[in-house]
Amino acid sequence: MTDTTTTQPDTRPxxxxxxxxxxxxxxxxxxxxIAAGASEREQDHRLPSDEIRELAAxxxxxxxxxxxxxGAGATLPQLFRLLTELAAADSNIPQALxxxxxxxxxxxxxxxxxxDPWLERxxxxxxxxxxWTEVGSVQIGDVITKVTPQDDGTFRITGQKYxxxxxxxxxxxxxxxxxxxxxERVIAIVDAHQPGVAHSDDWDGFGQRTTGSGTSTFTDAVVQADxxxxxxxxxxxxxxxxxxxxxxxxAGSVLAAEREIALQVRNRNRVFSHGNADTFAQDPQILQVVGEVSAAGFAASAIVDRAAEALQAAYEGAALDEAEDERRNDRAELATAQAQVALTSLATTATSHLFDALAASGVSTTKNLDRHWRNARTAGSHNPWVFKARIIGDHAVNGVEPPRVWAIGATRRG
Structure with missing residues (x-):
């Protein structure tokens, strides 16, 4: 039997x-x-503009x-390891990027x-x-933000996003x-530095407070044809x-919680009469809790690595035949869904354990240690994992491949 599959040339650098x-x-x-100022930035609600610019520079x-x-020519696993390290310093910044x-x-x-012109930029x-997300009760699948071609070859964009x-x-x-x-549905890459573009830092979540999320408004803003x-x-x-x-x-939220709990336990002077040692840093039950948080950080990092490997395989799949390319992309979607289901529970539990070791002093608003749980809980609320778990189960039982794109909006009626 003759093999009729063709390999697509990979022209990527x-x-x-x-x-x-x-x-x-x-x-x-x-x-x-960045880590040294993360808690204060959150408490003062100061956006990390300078920090992001320093990273970019x-x-x-x-x-x-x-x-x-x-650039640096890094692989996807390397990128996601870097993002995990950055998230351990301030989990808002990877999400902002x-x-x-x-x-x-x-x-x-x-x-x-x-x-090439974009990579050079x-x-x-x-x-x-x-x-991407439309504001208000837009029906699912509808796109209210519009781009309109102009006589001079440019486009104009009008709409509002949350x-x-x-x-x-x-x-x-x-x-x-x-x-x-x-x-046609398109991506318009809009120059942010023009009068027709405005941003409001009106995200009101209890976590990830300095990601710069909120409303972007486009009013007849110019978009170049390319x-x-x-x-x-x-x-x-x-x-x-x-x-x-x-x-x-x-993962970064767990690693940050590990760093904080170890520091707090190491430096604590007061002990409980019904504890197990003369110093908090030697109490075996407290050390157990710290160990559990540390182990969770190890597992969280490993989960990110496995998901990133699947993404790298999908990236490389474009150089292969179409069937293998599709298979790799399906595996990447499945891997990140599995990782999300596992890691959401792991991270929220581990960041909560921080308070099991530190007791009432750990809930001090001055210390702001609760931000790690709040940040993990908030990040875990995007793209609800409950639907992902069902999709994973459908794949395991029935071989149904996970969808790669979905939308949010009001239910269509009538």
């Missing part, structure tokens, strides 16, 4: 492998400074960009003519935000819209990618 520790060493001093936003375009890294990934796998330190995470920090905004002339991309041409593993960034937020 390739780099020699980069050593992770060498790469991470560039950013760890910045991570340390150091090349953090370009770690996936090829070396020839000014979620849309940025997704747009970098989309441009990285795009055609060379469409890809990201290589120079420019940052993208995210703006959950526009990171857009308040951005140079460009990755915006989901609909063309008024053809009805910045309007068909949604169907987006990279296939995009939903899995977005979910994987939230996995780093969860």
């Amino acid at each position: 390739a780099d020699a492998p980069v050593d992770y520790e060498t790469l991470a060493a560039r950013f760890r001093p910045i991570f340390d400074r 150091a090349g953090f936003g370009a770690v996936r960009v090829p070396i020839a375009s000014g 979620r849309g940025h890294f997704a747009l970098v990934e989309d441009r990285l796998v795009g055609r060379s003519g469409e890809r 990201f290589g120079r330190g420019e940052i993208a935000g995210n703006s 959950y526009s995470t990171g857009s308040i920090f951005a140079d460009w905004i990755d915006t989901y819209a609909e063309r008024t002339d053809t009805g 910045a309007v991309v068909l949604f169907d041409d987006r990279f296939k593993y995009q939903t899995a990618f977005y979910q994987a960034v939230l996995l780093t937020v969860l």
Whole structure:
């Protein structure tokens, strides 16, 4: 039997492998400074604009960009390990950069003519935000934000989006819209620095308070013709990618809780009369709790690594035959769903255990230790895991592949 499958040429730029520790060493001093101010920023509700700009200037936003375009040429597992380390410093910042890294990934796998100018922008330190979710009781599947072609070859975009995470920090905004002339669903990459674009930091969640999420409003804003991309041409593993960034937020929250609980136990002077040692740092029951949190951090990091490996396989699948490419993308979606179901419970439990060791003094608002649980609980609430668990079960029992794209909105009636 003749094999009629064809291998698609992979025209994406390739780099020699980069050593992770060498790469991470560039950013760890910045991570340390970010961690030192994370609690105070949250308490004062000060957005990490300076911190994100420092990261961008150091090349953090370009770690996936090829070396020839000014980046580091990192793999996806390396990117997600870096994001986990950053999340351990301040879990708000990886989420604020979620849309940025997704747009970098989309441009990285795009055609060379469409890809290269964007990779060069990201290589120079420019940052993208995210703006997809419609405001209000929009019916599921409808897109109210519109782009309209102009006589001069540009487009104009009008609409309003919520959950526009990171857009308040951005140079460009990755915006989901609909063309008024053809009805096609597109991504409009909008220049954020123009009068027709406004942001409101009106996200009111109890966690992830400084992600810069909130409302973005577009009023007849200009979009260049080469910045309007068909949604169907987006990279296939995009939903899995977005979910994987939230996995780093969860894992980083656990690692941050581990760091905090160890420090608090080490420095505590007071003990309980019904405890087990003369110092808190030697009490075996307290050490057990700290050990459980530490083990959860280890497991959380391992879960992120496994999901990132599946994403890397999906990225590499474009160079293979179509059937294998589709299989790898399905596996990436399944892996990130499995990771989300497992890690949401693990992270919220581990960050809650922090208070089992520290007792009433741990709930001090001055210490602000509850932010780790609040941040994990908030990140775990996106893209509800209960639906993912059912999808995973349907795959295990019936072999049904998970959907790669979904939407939110009001139920259609009538």
